[in-house]
Amino acid sequence: MPDETAELLLRENEPAIPAVKVPALPSVKDSGLPAVKDGLEILCGPLLNYKGMQIVGSKVPIWHGSVLIVAKPGSSSPSLNLQYIGVQSRTSQSGFPLPNDLGERDNVREGSTPNPPDPYHASEVSGVKLYSDPVKAFWRFSIDLALQDHEARWQYTLTNIESSGSEPGTLHSRTFFVPSAFQSMRIMFHSCNGFSAGTDEDEWSGPALWNDALRIHAQNPFHAMIGGGDQIYNDGVRVEGPLKAWTDIGNPKKRKAFPFDEELRAACDAFYFSNYVNWFSKEPFRSANSQIPQINIWDDHDTIDGYGSYANNFMRCNVFRGIGSISYKYYCLFQLHIPPPTTQKQQYRTFDDEFENTGMPCETFILEHQSEDSSFIIGERPGPYFLEHSRSIYMRLGPSLAFLGVDARTERTRYRVNYPETYDLIFERVRRELSFEGSNCKITHLLLLLGIPIAYPRLNWLENFLTSPVIGPIRFLSKRFGVAGGFFNLFDGQVEILDDLDDHYTARRHRQERKDLMLRLQSLAQDHNVRITILGGDVHLAALGRFYTKPELGLPVEHDHRYMANVISSAIINKPPPQAIADFLARRNKVHHLDHNTHETLMEMFDKGPGGSNRGSRLMMPSRNYAVISVNPLDSVGFNRANGHGVDRGNEPSSIAPQVKRTAKKGHLPLHHGEEGAGTEHPAANGMGEGTLPGGLDVTFRVEVDHRDRTGRTEGYGFSSKSRASTIVGEIT
Template structure:
């Protein structure tokens, strides 16, 4: 293996001592041309120093095989600074193996690197800088360190100037952290929920066994306050829905919203302990409604097409690209006082000279190949969707579907977008038979209890008199939203794949996934958040077919992990969902239901009990158990803050030379006994699901189980014990997912 590749961008192969003073400057009339050209005049600044405002934020992009035995890890770092004529530089160096006992850790690695920052966006108050770089995968799990120079760090704020991150060995797949709903809904008592406490638990787990990637499933930030204490407050209070729809989104309001969204990102992404994770665990993100505003995309079409929604969609998209993707934004966003922008309802917003008069935007030469760009702009966010594909180490692939940019009340994604995504997946899986698992990220769960009866009630004529009383006298005010006057929960229900208007799109998506699994013998595991509780849904073959899970291309678990920060729903809501956990039939051959895996409420171990007591946590009983979260009959949903860990069951059991050899079997080489037509498939249906919950070997999230063969996956849900615990201690629930061997397998006369 070649361990000395030319692996940086900017100035290459820097092996000297790192700079200690700021001497790099950028003439104000020079643009960052080596990655693109600029739109708008270069912002003139007389400041001599770069003041760090936010960051660093670390992203993972993709991996590439260079064809000479070298495999490269691609990533980027983003910082936000005040404008200056200085240019920041990032110094990167390897610092050895994650485990000092690794027998391969004596391999020679590359020397240090020095990477120049590329400016993505600048205006009179702020500048965004990106550092792209590549490092080689080694024969061992490696640790890297980076530091950014020519910066003044904020005084009085504790932060490390250097950051480290881990890269798996070339024979490993990545250890994955999955989270969603990283913020608080409007009106939540943040102190009562100890703020973003679970990020402390994430960092503790990371210190014990590092995460290689951090997947954000949407709502990485909550921007809903823009209508409560932000520039949309006056608009929100307008009682007449026609006046609200016709309200202009002029340049003044755009600038105010721009300021609000920027400040909210700075506040949240600079807030510990979340900010500590941002610099050392590489991110992959898609967005959802709260990244824009609650319910965006799921209100009525006539209302969603109003100027204000089009305007905030553009502003939110701008900062979503910058903070969450490290990508330069469009040159301009929608305003109602720019005639060309108003006319551009069927296309992207054209450049606005007013907006460009005091800002500068990098024009990217080409899109990162990680992205699957939608074929046409969204209906309300007038930009193209950005779904993603990349490989997460040796045997796991990842696809994240942008299910917000194209969303309407009756559509999640355009049919043409699905075609692009599945063509890309087929191409990648065909080219690489080493891939055994595809992690598919959706914004909301897809294997989840139906709530159509609740939708029918909220949409029925019986709600008419209550709506009238609400408009005239404010009756049942908390039941209705202030946007389109409908029941507040209706936009959330309309968001679900299980909503009646998404029924056919949902079924078609699952069928296309089944065909992908069958064709390429790859197991799909779906990630979904949004619903503020933990659960595990599964699709699987109807028991009448007698197919074991290891050979069932229809078996697809849906890991539902939400929220890592927002408060969970009441116990009664979780219990209601559990009562609705029927065995549903997607079609004649595919069933679906939630796995009953929550064998008890989360509780403290003796060690965690002592730590919680030392931190003054109340309500801690002697046995460590907390207030009951669910009724005794509910083992399917857990209304407590949580996050998920996903990793291979036997990451050291497969070497580079053995990739693609063993079949998909359980730990002892056999396959599981298929469920029968009399089986309760809400209970475990294969070896990896047996004893699912706190007694499962995967529950800790810190050791490999060895279950489900050499290519199985372990899944851990880490669930908060007590919201009063500012350290965010969790308890673990686990199960394992078998790899798939669908090649040449026939059952009951059917050949796949």
């Protein structure tokens, strides 16, 4: 990146808005913002999202995105000025087909959206109000950009709003990067972006790793960042928030029957909103989410720890359903940039004479009658506890890369992750997309986000113990005399960690659903010659799980539709488990059998500790981390070096039988060339897209060196995943 761009990134690190006292909102005085004159007073933002790519119906591929701000209500309407400001890098001739005249374009959205802006002239985008009540308003600005023959840098500037350090009526400009029509996106993947209740945040240096992410972005820009769940931790609602009194009720029956009246709803609504404003305005996360387009799927902490995995009769209580509705509302607004469901209007009283008594907004606006974003795969029926529809996401990330994020929380119960009909909708959509040949660009890699790891050590023995009759007497002593009080949670009286175990795909209650899902993924990979790489977080450590065809069949990885790597990366903020726990889990790692032909296990990934420190297992890294993902250029068939990097190794020989056979007894050894030498010495370890396999997927774990270092220095660990052979001309020798 040019020096001027790096300086701009540093300039954009504005002071964070101070922590907001719940349930009060940040004031002009508290936030350091100037008095509002003609513009709106901003409370949070700007937040940048990636919304997908339009290929059908336009002569040039169209990049869709959005910017969101939250402001105090006012009479003026904000707008956004969008301007192309430069070429980021040179790219070569392959990828989406482009017409000779880049200015010749079709309308990009059916019936309503204007042509994308001319890349060499500024354009104005009007804000659309998604939601408002007497204390806040959410404004969205939709952006449509035609992809060029080069990676481009764009700038947006918000007008008619007030912010510290800006000229009257304007906000500091932000820049972001859009790939060329020939590039698949460089991705940052993160999860667990917050602290569990009771964590000493100062001891763990707050959100330090976002400093490292911004440093990597300044060297080689990210085109998007995938939030794998727990983008915010709302657990404080029951610790110091409005649910504390409810949590402290000792009698489970009284706690379950506790009413969720309008006063409690108002207090919880204010808590969730204020927590979002505070966290999304905290540096350096604030700078990252205004410059790197986000793609988010939620998980339990976005509502409250373990939501969905407690006992069914308790999950259906008034309070749990109430906070589920509120968290879904703010998830839609802050993370998806869409209005909450209009059914939310039923939660509010609209009579002026009730306002003073209930504290609820007397006037609430929700944008209605909008067509759904084409990236969503919406469940047919509401989840059992949120009472809202799941929203999985499919979108293209370039000529050869696609993304599928499964909403594995909205429909979740202790016994199910998703409805069977939701899986049908998801696979129908993905098969239709992978069958599309109109772009002349075949998708070779599919990133699948499941949130919770699916290739992970089994803990069935622990589940069996914690649900066995031997726990009964201990629970009785805990209730009567407080024995082992911390061993049981305060919600449903079950063992504290049982909700976490029930969340896992490897839990016995989810075992059949997990198997069915993996077999459908294998069929998808085989039918469409696509390499599927699974992303997962949640467990607060880094690891690499893999499914693959059993070695006895002698099937090289480039032909193996069962080969799927599970990139497990978390947490970017929350503290990791102790080294002893990671070592224990690593010892539990075995070669498991999904079915007669499919093995699964972790791979040795971590050749040394970060910064050269001594660590235990090579299979698991209990340090804070995030991942960098990019498609390695395939020079042999004309693919470009997407960002000016890459190692040209030509067409490497396919994996040979001896390499595969030697993993039969020890499944955590490398299975193919891209896994050879995985770790700090691998070409992909620096996160710059310098992997070993033409057309392969480069993955880098960026692991924190010292949690006391507020600059967030990291060590890189890399590996590459092979494409399916039949999708690459000349790959097989």
